[in-house]
Amino acid sequence: MLNPDPAKVRYLGIDLHSRTRRRIVVLVTWILFFVGMSVLTFALDTPAFFRSHSAIGLYCALLFANLFTLGSVFREGSVLKRFDLPVWRLRSLGGKQFVLIRDLNGWAKYQYGAPLAELSEEQQHEVLLKYRVGSYLFPADKSKTPERLDEREIVVRDQASRNVLRWITLLCFCLAGSYACKAIPLRPIDVSMTFITLGIAAFIMPKSIILWNEPDPRISGDLQPVEQTP
Amino acid sequence: MMYNRIAVLRAERSMSRQILARELGVNQQTVGFIERSDYVPSLELAFKIARFFNLPIEAVFSPEPFRPLSEQLYEMPRKQA
Numbered sequence: 001m002l003n004p005d006p007a008k009v010r011y012l013g014i015d016l017h018s019r020t021r022r023r024i025v026v027l028v029t030w031i032l033f034f035v036g037m038s039v040l041t042f043a044l045d046t047p048a049f050f051r052s053h054s055a056i057g058l059y060c061a062l063l064f065a066n067l068f069t070l071g072s073v074f075r076e077g078s079v080l081k082r083f084d085l086p087v088w089r090l091r092s093l094g095g096k097q098f099v100l101i102r103d104l105n106g107w108a109k110y111q112y113g114a115p116l117a118e119l120s121e122e123q124q125h126e127v128l129l130k131y132r133v134g135s136y137l138f139p140a141d142k143s144k145t146p147e148r149l150d151e152r153e154i155v156v157r158d159q160a161s162r163n164v165l166r167w168i169t170l171l172c173f174c175l176a177g178s179y180a181c182k183a184i185p186l187r188p189i190d191v192s193m194t195f196i197t198l199g200i201a202a203f204i205m206p207k208s209i210i211l212w213n214e215p216d217p218r219i220s221g222d223l224q225p226v227e228q229t230p
Numbered sequence: 231m232m233y234n235r236i237a238v239l240r241a242e243r244s245m246s247r248q249i250l251a252r253e254l255g256v257n258q259q260t261v262g263f264i265e266r267s268d269y270v271p272s273l274e275l276a277f278k279i280a281r282f283f284n285l286p287i288e289a290v291f292s293p294e295p296f297r298p299l300s301e302q303l304y305e306m307p308r309k310q311a
Contacts, residue, residue: 001257146257
């Protein structure tokens, strides 16, 4: 589930192949997020300006949440693979999914799962024979592009999303119960911030779980073939 | 739990996980997960793996632990093997 390109498994110059480092970064990011949201809640609730212009306060919170989503370690296509690759659905072909391939490296990745330079001579020859200049749509299910999620990764993604949905539902029930019992004094800003936080959590938590759990791809525990002596 | 012989078959052919993963069209880590029996592949992928090694599927995957190959080959008791 981590990006197959090792250069992309970095955040702010920190190599995130190690699971321990990833866990620290995830924890720190979430702490910063909650601190930021708390400060924002306090800041937006106190001045009279924001009280009278609540929409501006809400936009500020949304801006912060979006910055967190797009600029943090959880951004798709950086440390983690994209959850869904962009596909074309052609209704005329029964809604089948297609990927757009534009260049030679795209052809090589589609057919053999690696850029042209990394293929064997035989495979390079095969790709060059089939290659046609232009943009083409190919069936997405036959793609071997390394950026595509394979079946295990899809299972992991779906499982993480299901778990997060379950936690958020439970949290919603708890919050509703607390508010109903008036255990927590309720202010409009609290409701807005809670919804924004829950929305962000629904997006980000599956990625956090995956970053937390995925093993270090460099430590493979691989059985190494015995080196053959000449 | 599904046991498999992928690691042995791969080592026999001096093949890295990366190459096998590329041939199967999956991530390198997924091959590792399958080898360690941490993930049970779909039927489609299981057949793809068996076909790749040119073996029947029951030679690669089994619901019971595999007997060591040496034992199967020479019918030696497990203690001696």
